[in-house]
Amino acid sequence: MSRSGGTADDPGDPQLAAKKEAGAAAADRFVRSGMRLGLGSGSTAIWAVHRIAELLDAGKLTDIAGVPTSPATEELANQLGVPLTTLDEYPRLDVDIDGADEVSPDLDLIKGGGGAHLREMVVAQASDHLVIVVDDTKLVPALGATHALPVEVLPMAERPEREFLESLGASVVKRTTPDRGVFLTAQGNPILDAAFGPIANPAALKLRLDERAGILAVGLFIGYRPTVLVASADGAQRVRTLSPAS
Amino acid sequence: MSRSGGTADDPGDPQLAAKKEAGAAAADRFVRSGMRLGLGSGSTAIWAVHRIAELLDAGKLTDIAGVPTSPATEELANQLGVPLTTLDEYPRLDVDIDGADEVSPDLDLIKGGGGAHLREMVVAQASDHLVIVVDDTKLVPALGATHALPVEVLPMAERPEREFLESLGASVVKRTTPDRGVFLTAQGNPILDAAFGPIANPAALKLRLDERAGILAVGLFIGYRPTVLVASADGAQRVRTLSPAS
Numbered sequence: 395m396s397r398s399g400g401t402a403d404d405p406g407d408p409q410l411a412a413k414k415e416a417g418a419a420a421a422d423r424f425v426r427s428g429m430r431l432g433l434g435s436g437s438t439a440i441w442a443v444h445r446i447a448e449l450l451d452a453g454k455l456t457d458i459a460g461v462p463t464s465p466a467t468e469e470l471a472n473q474l475g476v477p478l479t480t481l482d483e484y485p486r487l488d489v490d491i492d493g494a495d496e497v498s499p500d501l502d503l504i505k506g507g508g509g510a511h512l513r514e515m516v517v518a519q520a521s522d523h524l525v526i527v528v529d530d531t532k533l534v535p536a537l538g539a540t541h542a543l544p545v546e547v548l549p550m551a552e553r554p555e556r557e558f559l560e561s562l563g564a565s566v567v568k569r570t571t572p573d574r575g576v577f578l579t580a581q582g583n584p585i586l587d588a589a590f591g592p593i594a595n596p597a598a599l600k601l602r603l604d605e606r607a608g609i610l611a612v613g614l615f616i617g618y619r620p621t622v623l624v625a626s627a628d629g630a631q632r633v634r635t636l637s638p639a640s
Numbered sequence: 641m642s643r644s645g646g647t648a649d650d651p652g653d654p655q656l657a658a659k660k661e662a663g664a665a666a667a668d669r670f671v672r673s674g675m676r677l678g679l680g681s682g683s684t685a686i687w688a689v690h691r692i693a694e695l696l697d698a699g700k701l702t703d704i705a706g707v708p709t710s711p712a713t714e715e716l717a718n719q720l721g722v723p724l725t726t727l728d729e730y731p732r733l734d735v736d737i738d739g740a741d742e743v744s745p746d747l748d749l750i751k752g753g754g755g756a757h758l759r760e761m762v763v764a765q766a767s768d769h770l771v772i773v774v775d776d777t778k779l780v781p782a783l784g785a786t787h788a789l790p791v792e793v794l795p796m797a798e799r800p801e802r803e804f805l806e807s808l809g810a811s812v813v814k815r816t817t818p819d820r821g822v823f824l825t826a827q828g829n830p831i832l833d834a835a836f837g838p839i840a841n842p843a844a845l846k847l848r849l850d851e852r853a854g855i856l857a858v859g860l861f862i863g864y865r866p867t868v869l870v871a872s873a874d875g876a877q878r879v880r881t882l883s884p885a886s
Contacts, residue, residue, distance in 0.1 A: 461796075485800045515853035516797045548827070550707075551762045554731045581794070581827075604850040607761035611853065 409529055412625035416527040417441025419623050419633045420491045421449065424525050427456045430484045432517035433471060434492025435464035435510040438527045442491040443467065447474035461487060463517050464510035465580055481520055490521035495541045495613070496534045497526065497622055501638050502596055504537050506544025506613030509569070509579050515611065524620040529627055537596050537614070542567070542587035544613035546579050551608025556586055558606060562599070564588035583610060655775055658871035662773040663687025665869050665879040666737045667695065670771050673702045676730045678763035679717060680738025681710035681756040684773045688737040689713065693720035707733060709763050710756035711826055727766055736767035741787045741859070742780045743772065743868055747884050748842055750783050752790025752859030755815070755825050761857065770866040775873055783842050783860070788813070788833035790859035792825050797854025802832055804852060808845070810834035829856060 421442045425431065433443055449455040459479035462468035471478055481487075492514055496504040503526065505511045518524050534540055543564070547555045556566050569577040569585040577585055593599055600614045619638035626634075667688045671677065679689055695701040705725035708714035717724055727733075738760055742750040749772065751757045764770050780786055789810070793801045802812050815823040815831040822830055839845055846860045865884035872880075 481796055482799045485803055512794065512853060513796065516794060516800070519853055520797075520800045548758065548762060550727055550759065551766075553728045554762070554766045557731055601847070607758060607765055607857065610856055 409531070409627040412529040412627045413438040413527075414441045416529065416623045416625035416633055417443075417491075418445040419625070420525045420527045421445035423623075424489050424491070424523070424621070425449070425455065425458070427458070429458060429488040430479060430486075431458065431460040432487050432490025432492065432521050433460040433462045433467050433476070434490065434514060434517075435467050436493035436508050438529065439491055439493040440467065440470055442527060443470055443474060443476055447476050450476065459484070461517055461520075463492065463514045464508065481516070485520060487517065487521040489523045489525060490518050491525045491527060492518065494526050494528050494532055494615070496537055496539065497528055497532050497636075498534060498537045498596075501620055501622055501636060502537060502617070503615035503620070504541050504543060504613050505615055506546075506585070506611075507541065509544065509546075509577060509585055511544055511613040512546055512579065512581065512611035515615065518615065518618055524618045526620040526622045528622065528624055530624050531627065533624065536592035536594075538590045538593035542589040543593075544569075545586045545588050545603065545609055546581070546583050546611040547586055548608045548610060549583060552584055552586070555606060555608045559586060559588040562590070562602070564590045581610070654873040655777070658775040658873045659684040659773075660687045662775065662869045662871035662879055663689075663737075664691040665871070666771045666773045667691035669869075670735050670737065670769070670867070671695070671701065671704070673704070675704060675734040676725060676732075677704065677706040678733050678736025678738065678767050679706040679708045679713050679722070680736065680760060680763075681713050682739035682754045684775065685737055685739040686713065686716055688773060689716055689720060689722060693722050696722065705730070707763055707766075709738065709760045710754065727762070731766060733763065733767040735769045735771060736764050737771045737773060738764065740772050740774055740778055740861075742783055742785065743774055743778050743882075744780060744783050744842075747866055747868055747882060748783060748863070749861035749866070750787050750789060750859050751861055752792075752831070752857070753787065755790065755792075755823060755831055757790055757859040758792055758825065758827065758857035761861065764861065764864055770864045772866040772868045774868065774870055776870050777873070779870065782838035782840075784836045784839040788835040789839075790815075791832045791834050791849065791855055792827070792829050792857040793832055794854045794856060795829060798830055798832070801852060801854045805832060805834040808836070808848070810836045827856070
């Protein structure tokens with residue numbers, strides 16, 4: 395589930411340049427003064443937060459507040475001076491800018507490579523407009539083609555839900571941290587990465603998984619009709635925009 | 641959401657006597673040596689745990705292990721010497737004995753008056769047979785008739801989910817403790833008690849609520865086909881058995 399990514403110290407990395415370009419484009423095109431925002435997680439969405447901070451510093455944006463989707467994004471926003479708020483203060487947001495692990499031709503998504511998909515979905519459901527920023531390696535012919543589906547489970551239900559996912563045909567791996575410990579979400583729960591291969595009917599699969607009491611969050615984002623900004627790592631194209639069919 | 645109940649020091653309370661009788665009857669009729677059990681929560685189901693302990697002490701049951709649905713039930717089982725296990729050891733259970741706040745004519749249930757409905761549903765889904773023990777005040781013509789629907793929410797999503805429940809017509813109250821603090825579940829989340837009045841289509845409502853990312857558990861148990869043992873507080877009848885239509 396790792397993203398190859400690069401760092402700010404590695405300006406020659408074309409995939410990193412693409413991520414930065416997509417993130418900055420989302421802020422430039424969709425964020426306006428006075429908006430309440432969702433601030434996504436992951437290696438592309440964080441560049442929207444950087445760009446919002448630049449625009450605030452330059453006086454080109456004012457009266458912005460964002461709801462972070464992960465502790466990492468909250469920390470980044472605090473470091474960069476992007477004002478934060480909560481869904482308790484603003485239960486509806488104007489625009490949510492986030493990344494994705496896979497984008498299907500219907501603009502449905504797999505998210506959760508960073509393990510933040512529960513909060514990411516809460517924020518997406520609270521937002522009038524979802525803007526997804528990706529590099530073009532995330533475009534797939536069918537969800538599940540390249541990534542396992544992240545499934546956050548209640549600790550006591552890990553084995554029954556693993557067996558349920560396996561009964562649906564998935565190969566299931568419990569997510570670990572880089573040092574081989576158990577990965578836990580911000581809520582303290584493990585994630586089962588369920589590799590289904592290409593998923594024929596993602597909406598039907600989501601219904602079956604939502605019904606399971608021990609499954610707390612499934613990284614399938616179906617029917618959100620996002621605007622998707624796609625940057626290419628080969629540098630041959632500018633950022634492309636994919637919009638939902640009307 | 642309070643249960644009137646009584647205590648073991650109040651043997652003359654007919655509702656308490658009914659709860660005890662229903663709980664004991666469930667253990668007598670459905671628990672056999674060698675079984676793996678779900679041990680429910682609440683003021684009736686705990687009497688099944690008491691009866692199982694008596695049967696173990698008397699040597700009439702052996703090789704029993706139960707998965708508790710709440711910290712309170714875990715503590716009770718430990719006090720009484722009922723062996724405990726986990727779904728990690730036994731992902732399938734033979735029989736789950738639990739209570740309910742409402743039982744409809746179709747034997748669908750509202751649960752969660754004690755706030756344990758997330759774990760209770762995990763255990764019910766893992767069980768081959770659900771046995772529900774209630775006194776006859778819990779039988780209702782339609783779910784929602786007498787009780788609000790308990791909805792466990794992610795703390796950050798409390799206001800959006802409250803507004804979503806209200807948009808569906810519910811009157812919503814955040815649950816408090818007896819000393820007016822915020823009630824938190826074993827997972828550390830608040831509960832919104834959503835009073836809908838009689839619910840015309842509980843299955844459709846559950847689907848809409850399951851889809852919400854910030855709603856972690858809804859106390860609607862639909863389609864479990866439980867055996868329901870009903871004890872009457874007036875003492876005129878023995879424990880009645882309601883079974884699902886075949």
